[in-house]
Amino acid sequence: MDRRHFLRTAAGAASLLAARPNWLQALAQQDRAREDGAPVATAGRRVVVVMLDGGNDWLDTVVPFADDLYHRARPDLAHAPAKLLRLDDTSAMHPALVHMHARHQAGGMAILHGVGHPDPNLSHFRAKDILDGGDPKNLAPTSGWLGRLVDARRPDDADPTALVSVGAVSTPLALRAERHQACVVPGRTSYKPRVAPAGADARSAEARRRAIERLNRVSGDGRTADVARAVGSAQVSVAALDAALARPPRVPYPDTRLAGQLEVVARLIEADLSTTAFHVAQPGYDTHSSQAATHAGLLAALDGALGAFLRDLEAQETLARTLVLVVSEFGRRVAQNGIGATAGTDHGTAGQVWWFGGTVRAGLHGAAPRLDRLDANGNLVHDVDYRCVLGDVVERWLGVPQETVLGARFDSTGVLPA
DSSP: OOHHHHHHHHHHHHTTSSSOOHHHHHHHHHHHHHHHTOOOTTTTOEEEEEEETTOOOGGGTEEOTTOHHHHHHOTTTOOOGGGSEESSSSOEEOTTOHHHHHHHHTTOOEEEEEEEOSSOOOOHHHHHHHHHHSOTTOSSOSSOHHHHHHHHHSTTOOOTTSEEEESOSSOOGGGOOSSOOOEEEOSTTOOOOOOSOTTOOHHHHHHHHHHHHHHHHHOOSHHHHHHHHHHHHHHHHHHHHHHHHTSOOSSOOOSSHHHHHHHHHHHHHHHTOOOOEEEEEEOOOOOSSSHHHHHHHHHHHHHHHHHHHHHHHHHTTOGGGEEEEEEESOOBOSSOBSOGGGOBOOBOOOEEEEEEETTOOOEEESOOOOTTSBOTTSOBOOSEEHHHHHHIIIIIITOOOHHHHHSSOOOOOSSSOO
């Protein structure tokens, strides 16, 4: 299903409603603008966030192998320099990151060092709220930075595919919005509207389905119109996603959970469903013990999945309009805990952000980790406020003033051109 086919299908499903949804009108106008040769600001651009859930050990990911303090702090976790994938004379990638190393060396990846926030919090829950909410002062955020971004960028539509989470069972905070409801797609075959409670018999489910269809046909007053619109949007998004996922992958993907999630994202991007933000997550990065083997497996899965995904976008010629970010809620402590094979690392602070696609300026950005400049808890001191990263995505990539989403202005990271 391409964009034009999607618009026709969506319009047909939306005919059940009293009026054509605003988001369909907006998409149709955008397509007309393209046909007329008129410029559409940042049209077709999107962002994909890959969350390394649990707090990735960035020092074990991009390794400062030339720093003796690294080897002294991690006698059982430090890598022998000869086994690493060199980036320059002082840093190298973990041996499992074969595809990422090749992409970096070919000029297709940016690594931003030293990202954190002014008041680090070592709780997973609070740190993720700070990252996803985009506001470290808000103790109970109800919306996320990507949700507010889409609300600001597309205020007059309610496109049911504007925000998409793949692999989750509930909406990640980063995608929560006031005007838009994110699509939450647990997997390739599990995105279906639930018309009856779990365990309901077939007769009850069929009766409820017919009742919903009647509601769609006759709904016109305020008491039921919102329900009808929600149901209609769900039907449209299910039809659009089903058609998009029927496409075969352009490249082979590894048989891992993350690879499956990113393959779904690739199919939705290829279908051009006007999605602005995608979100996927890879859990397991809370490596307090037995880190060496666990982290190697996680990075190998990340490397294979992300490598296939980026090759897929290149094959469909959409990578230039797609900005891919790899983030985590925090890094890990510099010194190891435990000894031998059981050694691990505790919750830390500053880490990295990886950037791919779009107009990314490839290479290493920011100051390399300073292991001789730690805070009172033995953690790295950040140099780049994480909101500088969000601000670049919001304003430089997607054209929305960052104050609208973040409430203030932050310096650019320099990874994206002005």
